[in-house]
Amino acid sequence: MTRPTLEAGMTRRDVLKVAGLTGLGAAFYASGVERFLPRALTAKASDQVPFYGTYQAGIMTPAQNHVQLVAFDVKTDRRDELIDLLKRWTRACARLSAGLSLGETDSAYIPPDDTGEAEGLSASHLTFTFGCGVSLFEGDRFGIGHKRPALLRDLPTFDLDQLDEKWSGGDLIVQICADDQQVVFHALRNLTRIGRGVVKIRWTQAGFQRSKVADATGGTPRNLFGFKDGTGNPDVTKAATRENTLFYQWRDGSPWLTNGTFLVVRRIQMHLEVWDRTILKEQERTFGRERASGAPLGSKDEFASVTPTKRIARGETELPADSHTAVAHGEGKVQLLRRSYSYQDGVDETTGALDAGLLFLSYQRSPEQFITIQERLATSDRMNEYITHRGSALFACFGGIQKGGYIGDALFA
Ligand code: HEM
Structure with missing residues (x-):
């Protein structure tokens, strides 16, 4: 047989x-063997980030050590098949986030439900963040065409963009983050396995940052240009900041997106060899910050204000107007939550240099926040001679998933 x-x-x-x-x-x-036990012998609640909640995990969660982004295109045209997959993914994500394996029983005569490489490993703060791209609504394949938020449309082309289709777009996105890379891969593999026949991977990209074990200070992580990256992020633990900058609230737009947010993904190659030949003073003028402390030029405090008028009033005028910090900040009226990771992906075949850079991830309640800042950066950022934007995608991320519900249920209700 x-x-x-x-x-x-x-x-x-x-x-x-x-x-x-x-x-x-x-x-x-x-x-077979009943196995409702956690994978790791010492499963601790402190290793877990709840999958269910008002907002999706992985947005305000302190950034874990690793990210894997995976964009899927939906192969089926059947709404019931897509919904069934979202329900099966919900169950899988809830179990994996709790440090449980996917299988409930093991039989020697059929393939295991769980691929097994995360056996013995803790949940490692695993999170899943789901969203959908504009292409999911096109052609009204799933009867949701009328629910496309007006804000969800292709991002404009910015000056200097050199985008590659292979890093762009996607019907669905999953941002998978955890402190252990094998836990991340296990999640990617099993979501893909569960989705077989219904979705196919369009692109996937992996990112890293310094691990929390290596950096006991817990300070701001550094990017591959050696500078502290994340200092100017808004404090979204404050309710007012959270609501103004991050989470969508239904007023006259799309009710299904309530407590959701928009995710921008940009693959930005960083030309490390050019940067490494640049003198420190010029590097610092490029960011407008000291490399060692991360402080804005003219100050000693990493978290000092970068608003130009305040600095001039204090007699500090050293922040170059075309520095990345000054241009990104502008008057400080538009903010977004950056949750970026570094990437390295072998050798750039055209130059022979390392292909490395930033998986720029930003969350914001409207894509306009990103567009406003990126339009300024694309025309006047001093950093432009050291970077190239290679990939781009925009997703509307669902509100939090409730127990008994499933990923994206408000969209399909
Ligand atoms: C490879 C590309 C990039 C690198 C290496 C980079 C790096 C940095 C660094 C080192 C800072 C200063 C420290 C900090 O506040 O985090 C910064 C600030 C910032 N960046 Fe970038 N960035 C990149 C691309 C972008 C893009 C594409 C955007 C958005 C369109 C952006 C938006 C911002 C914002 C909003 C700030 C904070 C400015 C403020 O102080 O208010 N960055 N970035």
Whole structure:
């Protein structure tokens, strides 16, 4: 007899049917070790980030050590198949976030439900953040065309963009983050496996930052140009900042997006060899910050104000007007939450240099926040001679998932 395998969308019961097993035979096949136990012997709540909540995890969660972004295109045109997948992903993500494996029983005669490489590993602060791209609404394949938020449309082309289709777009995005890379990969692999036949991977990109083990100070992490990156982020733990900058509230737009947000993904190559030949003073003028302390030029405090008028009033005028900090900050009226990671991806075939840079990730309640800042940067940022934007995507991320509900349920309600 050929060995039955689990195809996309099949349950163990379906496999037993395929195998023609009933009664005792079925009992034999289904028999196995019950395993509701956590994977790690010492599963700690402090290793877990709750999957359910008002907002999705992975947005305000302090950035973990690793990220894997995966953009899927939906292959099916059937709404029920897509919804069924979102429900199966919900169950899987809830279990993985709690440090549980996907399988409930192990039988020697069918492939395990869980691929196994995360056995013994803790949840490692694993989070999943889901969103959808404008292409999901196109052609009204799933009866949701009328629910496309007016704000969700392709980002404009900015000056100096050199985008590659292979890093752009996507019907669905999942941002997977954890402090352990194998836990991240395990999640990517199993979501992909569960989605077989319904979705296919369009692109996937991995990112890292210094690990919290290596940096016990817990200070601002550094990017691949060696500068502290994240200092000027708004404090979204404050309710007012959170509501003004980050989370969408239904007024006259799309009710299904309430407590959701927009995610911009930009793959930005950083020309390390050019940077490494640049003198320190020029590097610091490029960012408008000291490399060692991260302080704005003219100050010693990393968190000192960068608002030009305040600085001039204090007699500090050293922040170059075309520095990245000055241009990105502007008058400080438009803010976004950056949650970027570094990437390295082998060798750039045209130059022979390392292909490395920033997976720029920003969350904001409207894409206009990103567009406003990027339009300024694209025309006048002193950093432009050291970077090239290679990929771009925009997603509307759902509000938090409630127990009993499923990812994106408000969109399909
Ligand atoms: C490779 C590309 C980039 C690198 C290496 C980079 C790096 C940095 C660094 C080192 C800072 C100063 C420290 C800090 O506040 O975090 C900064 C600030 C900032 N960057 Fe970038 N950045 C990049 C691209 C972008 C892009 C594409 C945007 C948005 C369109 C952006 C928006 C900002 C904002 C809003 C600030 C804070 C400015 C303020 O103080 O208010 N950055 N970035």
